[in-house]
Amino acid sequence: MPVSPAPSVVCTGLSFTWPDGTVALEDLSWAVGPGMTGLIGLNGSGKSTLLRLIAHELPPAAGTVQVTGRTGYLPQDLTLNTTARVDQALGIARTRAALHAIEAGDADERHFAAVGDDWDVEERAHATLAQLGLGHLGLDRTVAEVSGGEAVLLHLAALLLARPDVLLLDEPTNNLDHDARRRLYEAVTAHPGTVIVVSHDRALLERVDRVAELRDGAVRTFGGNLAAYEEALATEQEAALRGVTAARAQVARERRDLVDAQTRQARSTRYGKKMYADNRMDKAAAHTAKRAAQVSRGKQRAVHEQRLAASRERLGEAQRALREDDTIRVDLPATAVPPHRTVLTLRAARLRNGAELGDLEVHGPQRIALTGRNGAGKTTLLRTLTGELPPAAGQAEVHVPLRYLPQRLDLLHGPASVLDNVARLAPHADTNRIRAQLARFLFKGRRADQQVDTLSGGERFRATLAALLLAEPAPQLLLLDEPTNNLDLTSVQQLTQALNAYRGALIVASHDQPFLDLLGITRRLHIDDTPPPNSPAAYGTWA
Structure with a gap:
């Protein structure tokens, strides 16, 4: 009996250029075999482009991509048809309809052809959904009823049901809460074929068999997980x-x-x-x-x-x-909060989504981690503290200047330069002083004059962070909503450096536990949307 070849990906002389002439990859060669490979690199280095080329989502300008076996691809920017049923999203609707027809006594040959050998497709679908924490989803429900995190897991379930030999995942844990991440880790780790995952999620990268780094247009592979790579x-x-x-x-x-x-x-x-x-x-x-x-x-x-x-x-x-990945160095004394200064007050506070937070006072430069499942109310609380949403009941009052970094980086004006964006939020600051401060955020010389729309994802985040921290009045409370989403490992490290130099109070909503561990968190608020009987629809627990 012939032995089928092991699933593998071989890229030879691979090049790709975007329609505007920007070269994304040039003459890249790389081979990867069975097991789990973490693909890392700076934002804009071409990781997502490389995955799309391997998935045959993009045609190469030159070179070849050879994939042994079937490919499943989970993109970073996922879109699902919200009018479709769950079984349609899973790609099993036709097989399932044929099964039901046969069970009803219709012996048409077309139904048997549609089923093939997949007689247990419904059982496998339910088992896969349960494995990913989606057991509550009925196959006849519509996709519109699932959250953003559940949509990612639903797409992954569809891929797993198709039994791909090569699984390509682009930042799969973005927008997933702690429990969903854990289920994804387990499902991906158990995949028997070849897995290539682009991620900045340290917990996921600690589970890989090897780390492949895309840097300066070439891929280097290191045996072992992220810790072994860093060593x-x-x-x-x-x-x-x-x-x-x-x-x-x-x-x-x-x-x-x-x-x-x-x-x-x-x-x-x-x-x-x-x-x-x-x-x-x-x-x-x-x-x-x-x-x-x-x-x-x-x-x-x-x-x-x-x-x-x-x-x-x-x-x-x-x-x-010798690598000289630049380090953010900031010194912002105006953001300092005296230890006994009251930063915010909650009095019998209930959020618009029904979460009961009770009474709370925050004093001085505390660092608060805001955790909970997707949809529990973390973003609602942050928007309530900014004044964008009034509380449903009680009081939520902030007593110091604050700035808010939402998940969507829409604070900056795209056609303007980095310098002009910062100057807009600090109208009384001298231009030379702004340039000196931007240099500390790695926008040195002419880079401060670069148009925001031309920045990479990591650069745009860094520019947004600079605009927030350099704004007038100096923010003594900083609210961050999932700040590490879509950031490469270097950008996460730079963000950590900046926040560790920040002297004000900090509230961070994040599912990225290794990131939170580096911030010196002093308190935690966990919002639980699955409370015990006779409790509010959701409630907050302070620790």
Whole structure:
């Protein structure tokens, strides 16, 4: 019996250019086999484009993509037909209808052809939905009844039911709450074929078999999970730093040797001239000595210059191996909140979605993690604190200047520059001061004049964060709604750096537990939309 080849993906000389002429990938080659691979890289490096090329969603400008087996693709920007039934979204409606017809006594051959060998399709569908926490969804319900997070899981269920050999996932945990993420982790980890997942979710990346990094148009693969990748990279960078230090020392030595040689040659020339001037050497001998000295000087200078050039080339190679991913460094004393200053007050507060929060006072620069299932009311609470939504009952009052970063990054004006956007929110700030502050957010020199619409996702987020933190009056309370969605690992690290330098109070709604762990959270509010009997529709628990 012939053995079928293991599921695999092979990219050879792959290139892709967008219609506006922007080169996304050029001459990329990469091969990946069975198991789970985490594909990481900076925002804008081409990760999503590479997945779409592998999924044959985009045609390559050059090169080939060979996929062994069937492919299932979960895009980052998912759209579902809200008028469709769940069984249609799962891709089993035709098979299911044929099964019901056969069960009703219709022996038409077309029904048997539609069913094929998939007689247990309904049982598998219910089992897959239950595995992903969607067991409450009936196959005849409409997609309009599911939440955004459930829509992602529903699409994943459709892929799993199709039994793909190669599963491609683009940021699958965005907008998923803690329980949904856990179910997705388990389902993806259990997949028997090849899985390629683009993600910044550390908990998911800790489960992969290998990490593939897309950087500078090439893919490097590291064995092991994210922790193993970071350890290998740290070791590599330590060696690169030693290489740069040694190369710089060598350049300095070669430069000194060249100067010393030039000094000796100059002394020799002066000595020859003095000998001729003192009549201790005749004209012919002086001319011969001069010619010999010139030839010798030329040879020695060429040797030293070649050595110096070679040392500089080695230094350049060493510096290219050393990564210098920029770090955000901010110092915003005006955002500081005194320890006993009252930041916000809740009195018998009930949100518009019915969540009961009771009484609460927040003092000083506390850092509050806001958790709960999707739809429980986290965003509703943040919008209530901004004044955008009034509470259904009670009081919700903020006593300090605040700024709010919603999930949708729509704060900035796209056609304007980064500098102009910040100046709009800080009208009294001097332009030179704004430029100096933007440089700390990595918008240095002309980059501060770049149009917002031309920024990558990570750059746009960084510009939005800069606009919030540099606004007037200085925000002493910062509200963030799922800030790490769609950010690469470097951008998440930069966000963490900025927030750790922020001196005000902070409320962060997030399902990203590793991110929350890095922020020094002092309190937690969990909003539960599945309360016990005789309790409100939802309630908040402070810890």
